[in-house]
Amino acid sequence: MSTALPVLLALVSACCYATAAVLQRVETDRGGAGRTGHSFLRGLLxxxxxxxxLAVLGLGAAVHVAALGVGPVPVVQPLGVLALVLALPIDxxxxxxxxxxxxxxxxxxxVLGLVAVLTALRHSRRPPDPALVPFVVTLAVVLGVVGVLFAAAARLRLRTRGLVTAVGAGVCMGSTSVAVHVAIGGLIGVGPRDVVVGGIALVAAVMLPVLGLGAQQFAYRDGGLNGPLAAxxxxxxxxxxxxxxxxLQERPPIGPTLVVLALLGAVAAATGLYLLARTPEPSGRGPGPGHGRAADVASGGVG
Incomplete structure (x- = not known):
């Protein structure tokens, strides 16, 4: 099968993600003054x-899924990180x-660092068949990590707060893809255990992106566009x-070359994230009463 169509779809998806990020950044900046927690999110609504x-973000997700449906993951997935590059000229x-x-x-x-890491950690998909207890434990760990990140962000300076909140949002979004994968596998199963695991995964697949989306708004408001989007x-x-x-016991091929590639990629990505986080915001905005705490998300800011 030709890679032209999946590459085109992946690029369209990345463009949608970039546009959505810029629009969210604009709206959170305009609507953030004097608002915290529920008040801030209600204002966005x-x-x-x-x-x-939000509609453009949903379109990007749908196109990305379509790209994965017609093309190989190693080709489509790395192209998604181009949203970060595309967001710069749009912004x-x-x-x-x-x-x-x-x-x-x-x-x-x-982009280069993350593509290197994803290439080194490339793994083959197996049919999702997690046991109930490991899945619930994994979900609890994910929520615990997100809660710790949001609580820590509340005690940090404004732009660092935005970065840490964005990391928490990324954990939510990354876990969502696995939850969806498990939910589909469980709900099409025939055993009672499959139905239970699939049902829990379905709840997680709905809850995690809502939490992650809410956290993104606080991240863009507090940290600007570049740093949080990179994180x-x-x-x-x-x-x-x-x-x-x-x-899911997905095991990537292990070898010294891939380990070195992953380490170099991680260093490059971390360096790039540092550069973006240190870039002054063109708007020149500073801390003010409207830039609330990221912990508001974890304590009820979403919903």
Whole structure:
């Protein structure tokens, strides 16, 4: 099968993700003043452009799924990280600014590094067949990690808070893909255990993206676009890979070359994330009463 169609679909999906991120960033910046927790999120729900961003995000997810349906994962998945690069000119156009060299360099390092890591950790999909207890334990660990990240973010400075909150959002989103995978496998099973695992996974597949989406809004508001988007771009696929390795027993090929490739990729991605996080926000905004705590998400800010 030709790779032209899946590559095209993956690029369209990345463009949708980038556009949605920019629109979310614009709306959270406009609607963040004087609002925290539930008030902040309720304010977003009344903003039409934020709903447009949500629709574009959903379109990107649908196109990405279509790309995975017609193309191989090793080709489609790495192209998704191009959303970070595409977001730079889109954001520059919307905000009438020029993209700084540091932003291009940071985005390039994140993309190249993450592609290297994903290539090294490439694994074959097996039919999902997790036992009930390991799956529940894994889900509890994921929620615990997310809670710790949100609680820690509440005690950090504004932009660092946005980065850490974005990592928590990435953990939610990355775990969602595994939950969906397990839910489909469980609900089409025939045994009572399959139905129970599939039902729990289905609940997780609905709850995790809602929590992650809410966390993204706080991350963009507190940390701007570049740093949180880079953190989300890195954390999402890595979380999916780690959870897949531990829960679904997906084993990638291990070898010294791949280990070195993964380590170099991790260093490059971390360096790029640092550059993006250190890039000054063009809007020049600073901490203010409207930039609330990320812990609001974990304590009821979503819903």
């Amino acid at each position: 009344r903003r039409p452009l934020w709903w447009v961003a 520059a156009r919307v905000r009438r600014r020029r993209v700084a060299r540091r932003e291009w360099a940071g985005a390039a390092l994140v 989300l771009t890195v954390t999402d696929p890595l979380t999916a890979g780690v959870v897949g390795l531990t829960l």
